[in-house]
Amino acid sequence: MSDTDRELRVSKIRNGTVIDHLAAGQALNVLALLGIDGSGGEGVSIGMNVPSDKLAKKDIVKVEDRELSQSEVDVLSVIAPEATINIIREYDVVDKKRIDRPDAVAGVLSCPNRNCITNAEEPVATRFAVLSDGLRCDYCGEIVREDEVAEHLDVT
Ligand code: CTP
Ligand code: ZN
Numbered sequence: 001m002s003d004t005d006r007e008l009r010v011s012k013i014r015n016g017t018v019i020d021h022l023a024a025g026q027a028l029n030v031l032a033l034l035g036i037d038g039s040g041g042e043g044v045s046i047g048m049n050v051p052s053d054k055l056a057k058k059d060i061v062k063v064e065d066r067e068l069s070q071s072e073v074d075v076l077s078v079i080a081p082e083a084t085i086n087i088i089r090e091y092d093v094v095d096k097k098r099i100d101r102p103d104a105v106a107g108v109l110s111c112p113n114r115n116c117i118t119n120a121e122e123p124v125a126t127r128f129a130v131l132s133d134g135l136r137c138d139y140c141g142e143i144v145r146e147d148e149v150a151e152h153l154d155v156t
Contacts, residue, residue, distance in 0.1 A: 010047040016064040018086040018093075019076070024049050027059035029079050029150045033108065034063075034072060042066055074102045078109075078130065079149050104129050104138070110154040113142040126154060 019030055027046045031037065038044055043064035052058040067087050068076075076083060077099040087095040106127045111118045117139050118126045128135035134145040144152050 009050060010045045010060055010062060012091060013043070013045070013062050013064050013088055014091055016043075016062065016066055016088055017068045018088060019061040019063075019068075019080070020058070020084040020086060021052070021054060022059040022061065022080050022083050023055065024057040024059055026080050026083075026150075027061050029153065030059075030061050030076060030083075032153055033076060033079060034068070036063060036066075068097070070097065073097050074100055075105055075108055077101045078105055078135065079153075101130055105135065108154060109135060109144060109149065109152045111137045111140060111142050112144060112148075112152055113137065113140050116140040116142060 022030060025048075027048055031044070031046070036042070036044060043062075045062040047058075047060040049057045050060055068085060073085050076085075078101075081099060081101065083099060085097040085099065086093045087097065104127060107125050109126055109128055111126055113119070116137060118124055118137070124139070127138040128144065129138060131143075134143050135149065136143050
């Protein structure tokens with residue numbers, strides 16, 4: 001299979017956002033984190049375990065007719081710090097957004113500590129400080145390591 005054929009495993013889009021160079025296995029987590037499940041009617045294409053030059057295998061997500069905001073991109077950094085975000089207009093890449101790790105994320109992860117106030121009967125919204133290798137609950141200090149983040153995503 002030529003590189004061009006591989007590229008065409010997921011077609012080009014006219015308008016929207018391409019989230020590229022995701023670590024293999026992260027595509028569905030990215031969609032969950034962004035709250036994208038197709039119910040909004042937007043076109044969503046997913047490539048998993050696609051051959052890549054930079055990574056042995058990568059995942060790629062293309063969302064049509066939606067341009068991710070910088071704050072959405074920053075939240076993505078929690079699970080996909082190495083991803084490239086391309087904004088597409090009329091088939092052209094008009095912007096490549098850098099991913100900056102935010103200092104804190106709110107309402108994205110649930111705290112694994114069952115006694116945490118964020119898991120109480122009338123819970124307060126979660127808030128985690130972003131560390132170099134994980135996140136720390138602002139309320140109870142519980143640490144979620146980077147490789148545990150996906151399983152604690154607070155998405156419905
Ligand atoms: N892309 C797309 N639809 C378009 C234009 C680009 O789906 N109309 C996708 C490409 O397939 C690629 C990503 O957007 O996965 C970035 O496109 P481009 O910058 O042209 O590719 P590269 O130069 O390979 O990107 P990078 O340098 O980030 O690897
Ligand atoms: Zn907590």
